[in-house]
Amino acid sequence: MKKLYFLLAFASILLFLSCNKDDNTSNNDPKLIIKLEVDPTQVRLGNTGTPANIPAGNAGQSPVFNSISAHYLEFTSNATTLLGDGAIVYQAPETDKGGAGAIDFNRSNVVAPGDVFLEVSLKDITPGSYEWVRLSLSYQNYDVQFYFNDAPFTGTVASFVGFNNYLTEYTIKNETVTVNGNRSQGYWGFETITGVQTGQAPEGATTVPNPLFTTSPIPQGSCVVTGNFDQNLVITGNESEDITVTLSLSINNSFEWVDVNQNGKWDVDPDSGENIVDMGLRGLVPSFQ
Known part of the structure; x- marks a missing residue:
C-alpha cells in the first residue's frame, strides 16, 4: 500500500513538473511585437506614395492622437507581391450583422500610440525576408483645433477609416453615439x-499612400497604407529573442477640410461649409529591433 502511494505521489510530481515546463516553454516563445506610432513631422504623402501638399481650397492640421486601431497587417517580400499573397500577420474580427461584411468595432483592439498593439509568436509567422509592410488602419481618435464664432476651441474626433465599419455605439470623448x-x-x-456632430467624408476622398500602386495596387475604399523597411526584416522561425516592429504613421496635416474663407482655420459655425474631406494617414515608415 505504501509502495502504491509512493508511486502515485511520484507520478503526480512528474506531471506537475511536465506541465510547468510546457507552460514556461510557451511563455518564453519569442514573439513578434507590433507597435503603432504617429509622427506629425514625417513626410506627407499622397495616394501614389510621393510627397503631397494640401490641395488649393483646403486646409489641414496635424491632430493630437488619443488612440488608434488597425484591421490588417501583412509583410511582403517584394514590390510585385499582391495584397493577400504575403505573410498575413493579423486580421481583425469582421461581422455581417450590419448587412455587408464590415470590421466589428466592438472587437477591435484600440490602443494609445506607442503602446503594444499586437503580440504574435514568431513560430506563427511564415519564415522569409520581408521588405514591405501593408497596414490597414481602421480607427483614429484625436483632438483638433477649431473655431466657433471666431473663438478657438479644442474638440475630439472619432474617425473611422476602415473599408466598412459595423458600429453598435462608440464614445468620442465623453459622449456616446449609438449607430447599430x-x-x-x-x-x-x-x-x-x-454637442456631437456626425458626418461622412466624400467617397474615395480618404488618402491611402501606396508607393507600389503600379505593381501591387490596393482596392478602392480600403485603408491599406504601404511602407518599406530600410533593410529587410528576416524571420527564420528559429529566433531566440523577441522582434519589435514599430510602424510609424505620418499625421502631417492628415486632418483636412474645405477652407471656404481661406483663413487656414477650421470654422465649424453652422453656415461655414467647412466640411471634413480627408482623414487618411499620410505614410508608413516601418522599423524593427
Missing part, C-alpha cells in the same frame, strides 16, 4: 462645446 449599423470609410463623430 454599418458605416463606410470616412465616417466621423465630432464632440464639441455644442
